[in-house]
Amino acid sequence: MTTAPFSTVVTALRTAGCVFAEDEARLLIDEATTPAQLDALVERRVSGEPLEYILGWVAFCGLRIAVDPGVFVPRxxxxxxxxxxxxxxxxxxxxxxxxxxxxxxxxxxxxxxxxxxxxxxxxxxxxxxxxxxxxxxxxxxxxxxxxxxxxxxxxxxxxxxxxxxxxxxxxxxxxxxxxxxxxxxxxxxxxxxxxxxxxxxxxxxxxxxxxxxxxxxxxxxxxxxxxxxxxxxxxxxxxxxxxxxxxxxxxxxxxxxxxxx
CATH class of the missing domain: 3.40.50.150 (Vaccinia Virus protein VP39)
Structure with missing residues (x-):
């Protein structure tokens, strides 16, 4: 987990049009182990890549389900x-x-x-x-x-x-x-x-x-x-x-x- 400012990540995501910017920021910050890795994750999300592909999982019915790039993301x-x-x-x-x-x-x-x-x-x-x-x-x-x-x-x-x-x-x-x-x-x-x-x-x-x-x-x-x-x-x-x-x-x-x- 990196200590990059939460507000900085939220602003970047919100500017890119992410509706749930705060929730996504928390997930990306928890996923990253270094500031450089966080920057890369945020860049991927800002470019439009699905959050679930970046994290490698999706929350569904209270479970964490692994989901790979190119696989349909359950709604x-x-x-x-x-x-x-x-x-x-x-x-x-x-x-x-x-x-x-x-x-x-x-x-x-x-x-x-x-x-x-x-x-x-x-x-x-x-x-x-x-x-x-x-x-x-x-x-x-x-x-x-x-x-x-x-x-x-x-x-x-x-x-x-x-x-x-x-x-x-x-x-x-x-x-x-x-x-x-x-x-x-x-x-x-x-x-x-x-x-x-x-x-x-x-x-x-x-x-x-x-x-x-x-x-x-x-x-x-x-x-x-x-x-x-x-x-x-x-x-x-x-x-x-x-x-x-x-x-x-x-x-x-x-x-x-x-x-x-």
Missing amino acids: QRTEFLVHEAAALSRRGAVVLDLCCGSGALGIALAAEVDDVELYAADIEPSAVACARRNLASIGGRVFEGDLFDPLPPDLRGRVGILICNTPYVPSAAIGMMPPEARDYEPHITLDGGTDGLDVQRRVADAAGEWLAPGGHLLVEVSEEQAPHAVEIFATHGLIARIAESEEFFATVVIATQPTAR
Whole structure:
């Protein structure tokens, strides 16, 4: 930890447009061991690099989750999805974290529900490497590939909780995102196609094969997208509803596999 003036760091961050300059300054000061290192960290943040890449971790659901450069940074609003999934889970649940990124959602859910059998998958090799490190201590298995493709066949029909933070930003809106997202995170983790729901359509098309009877699928969407997402999942035989949180400014669609098909 360096003793550089707190106000100096705050001013630099605030000038660069960091909304939570004071909080970020404390984290960067705690991370640095010399004034020169602090200067370098602040310079990286001022240039727009995500704070989480600089620190090497993200705070999520009260946990520190390792996150590498080039891996999607889980948003605080997505904690609502985890809480909703936990409320639907039981001890020993089979959990699949699809489009897992760093594996944050699966790790957080495992911290709330005892003895889950955790699987995760992502198409990005850097995300898979990061998730494997994060999930190793809890015995989670991480697979590399497109959506359900790399999963073991014996998982079909067994998934009780499918958490899937798919990309849902409409393609035309990517350019309006904050620089730390659009310039540093892979666009494949952000871009959901014309209306933002292309990946969810692909998930909905196959989810029924993987969910257990009565199993639940949870995805995050915008408030405007939610009714359309409900229709997508309903078209594929799932019973869908919308959950919203003013606290987290989050909207989640929960789709349930009927107990009899």
